[in-house]
Amino acid sequence: MFEARLPQSHIFKKILEAVKDLLTEATFDCSDSGIQLQAMDNAHVSLVSLNLRSDGFDKYRCDRNLSMGINLASMTKIMKCAGNEDTLTMKAQDNADTVTFVFESKNQDRVSDYEMKLMNLDREYLGIPETDYACVVKIPSGEFARICRDLAQFGESINIACTKEGVKFSATGDIGSANIKLAQTANVDKEEEAVIVEMQEPVSLNFACRYLLNFAKAAPLSNQVSLSMSLDVPLVVEFKIDDIGHIRYYLAPKIETDDN
Amino acid sequence: MFEARLPQSHIFKKILEAVKDLLTEATFDCSDSGIQLQAMDNAHVSLVSLNLRSDGFDKYRCDRNLSMGINLASMTKIMKCAGNEDTLTMKAQDNADTVTFVFESKNQDRVSDYEMKLMNLDREYLGIPETDYACVVKIPSGEFARICRDLAQFGESINIACTKEGVKFSATGDIGSANIKLAQTANVDKEEEAVIVEMQEPVSLNFACRYLLNFAKAAPLSNQVSLSMSLDVPLVVEFKIDDIGHIRYYLAPKIETDDN
DNA sequence: CCGGCTCACG
DNA sequence: CGTGAGCCGG
Numbered sequence: 001m002f003e004a005r006l007p008q009s010h011i012f013k014k015i016l017e018a019v020k021d022l023l024t025e026a027t028f029d030c031s032d033s034g035i036q037l038q039a040m041d042n043a044h045v046s047l048v049s050l051n052l053r054s055d056g057f058d059k060y061r062c063d064r065n066l067s068m069g070i071n072l073a074s075m076t077k078i079m080k081c082a083g084n085e086d087t088l089t090m091k092a093q094d095n096a097d098t099v100t101f102v103f104e105s106k107n108q109d110r111v112s113d114y115e116m117k118l119m120n121l122d123r124e125y126l127g128i129p130e131t132d133y134a135c136v137v138k139i140p141s142g143e144f145a146r147i148c149r150d151l152a153q154f155g156e157s158i159n160i161a162c163t164k165e166g167v168k169f170s171a172t173g174d175i176g177s178a179n180i181k182l183a184q185t186a187n188v189d190k191e192e193e194a195v196i197v198e199m200q201e202p203v204s205l206n207f208a209c210r211y212l213l214n215f216a217k218a219a220p221l222s223n224q225v226s227l228s229m230s231l232d233v234p235l236v237v238e239f240k241i242d243d244i245g246h247i248r249y250y251l252a253p254k255i256e257t258d259d260n
Numbered sequence: 261m262f263e264a265r266l267p268q269s270h271i272f273k274k275i276l277e278a279v280k281d282l283l284t285e286a287t288f289d290c291s292d293s294g295i296q297l298q299a300m301d302n303a304h305v306s307l308v309s310l311n312l313r314s315d316g317f318d319k320y321r322c323d324r325n326l327s328m329g330i331n332l333a334s335m336t337k338i339m340k341c342a343g344n345e346d347t348l349t350m351k352a353q354d355n356a357d358t359v360t361f362v363f364e365s366k367n368q369d370r371v372s373d374y375e376m377k378l379m380n381l382d383r384e385y386l387g388i389p390e391t392d393y394a395c396v397v398k399i400p401s402g403e404f405a406r407i408c409r410d411l412a413q414f415g416e417s418i419n420i421a422c423t424k425e426g427v428k429f430s431a432t433g434d435i436g437s438a439n440i441k442l443a444q445t446a447n448v449d450k451e452e453e454a455v456i457v458e459m460q461e462p463v464s465l466n467f468a469c470r471y472l473l474n475f476a477k478a479a480p481l482s483n484q485v486s487l488s489m490s491l492d493v494p495l496v497v498e499f500k501i502d503d504i505g506h507i508r509y510y511l512a513p514k515i516e517t518d519d520n
Numbered sequence: 521c522c523g524g525c526t527c528a529c530g
Numbered sequence: 531c532g533t534g535a536g537c538c539g540g
């Protein structure tokens with residue numbers, strides 16, 4: 001059987017908020033090492049990759065590898081029924097066609113369980129090569145969300161330009177042009193406010209704003225987000241998730257000329 | 261060139277909130293003495309007049325008089341990209357057809373700039389005679405907004421009746437009639453809560469609710485609003501803006517009988 | 521002053 | 531349904 005317990009359901013709630021607008025359904029692959037989800041978004045433009053290590057769970061047991069095809073809208077509905085502080089347990093029998101979510105309040109006064117039908121989903125295994133990136137930028141995730149929101153008003157694509165001094169986000173459109181420059185922080189008063197640029201080589205790439213906006217929905221999962229970029233290679237937007245794993249989004253640059 | 265800097269962008273943000281529903285575009289007249297905007301609203305019913313003195317700015321430079329035709333929806337979008345505590349700098353070259361807004365966070369780690377195209381707008385210079393008013397009422401601006409909102413439910417016009425005892429706002433309609441009376445405050449505990457009536461002669465005038473509602477959007481700019489009234493003369497609704505100027509709205513009374 | 525939540529609108 | 535604005539709490 002499969003059983004995984006987290007002391008706080010809110011991580012899972014936020015994960016669902018972070019994927020449900022990109023994916024209508026997805027397969028959760030459970031193995032001894034943890035839970036993994038990997039899927040192209042509905043439009044087959046970006047890729048979502050979620051990793052939750054087994055050791056990050058309060059309790060974890062997975063006797064046999066298990067692929068659970070899940071309708072994310074349904075799962076979102078169920079997760080909304082959990083209190084943020086509830087203990088969450090996911091359970092499935094080895095060959096079952098359902099998964100059960102159990103929410104327990106801290107004092108055990110309230111226990112609820114939700115059983116959800118699993119789906120058979122076509123799988124597409126995608127190899128993601130590990131790469132060295134020309135630039136890796138870490139910025140506060142709230143800042144990232146804010147930048148995407150602000151620049152979305154100006155155009156459909158956002159240019160990210162990275163030099164060793166910092167990173168610049170730009171957009172151009174009918175109402176004008178916008179540039180947001182973040183300098184690498186010298187004084188790291190609070191770690192979560194740091195802007196850190198690791199640069200081998202400067203890059204300047206364009207991305208579809210709409211996807212970046214969706215990625216930014218993962219901001220509640222982490223104070224910081226890292227953006228890894230190289231020429232002609234998909235951007236990686238990574239949010240670490242506490243002590244358990246990460247969620248990554250991959251998005252190919254727009255191959256446009258810099259005429260905006 | 262033209263350059264004007266304010267230590268806090270929120271004044272400008274609020275100014276835009278206070279005009280954007282009345283005007284789709286407007287000309288900002290910049291001169292050595294400051295920035296002025298004067299325009300009839302889209303329906304040519306009311307008049308908006310904004311004055312920002314140069315000495316109210318942190319830094320101000322205007323080599324040549326400059327009239328900037330601005331689409332206020334665009335400018336509103338741009339102002340929404342500023343943090344409330346950001347330093348705001350407006351810049352334009354002498355004969356440029358664009359204006360640039362620069363927002364800087366207090367620690368300079370974040371700098372964003374927005375360039376916006378200027379428009380050529382037809383100008384209408386309107387002389388506004390200085391007048392003595394039969395009644396000048398000062399009330400808390402939040403109170404004013406509340407009154408307009410409350411009375412809006414009853415009818416399309418609001419009667420403002422002023423005597424030396426105080427001021428009464430009334431509306432009548434299908435669902436009934438409403439009267440809100442504010443007595444002149446005796447004990448001025450807090451200045452911003454004061455209701456002050458300066459009366460030469462009592463007045464009772466009717467105004468289109470819809471415009472008063474729009475004027476009330478300037479409430480965040482000031483704790484107090486003053487209403488200046490005389491028979492058959494436009495009402496003046498004035499909000500002082502900190503140490504820098506004011507915004508005034510002018511609205512002619514409805515010439516109806518008091519049958520509501 | 522910022523973040524989360526709730527309500528209203530497109 | 532998803533997004534944006536206003537309100538309340540930390």
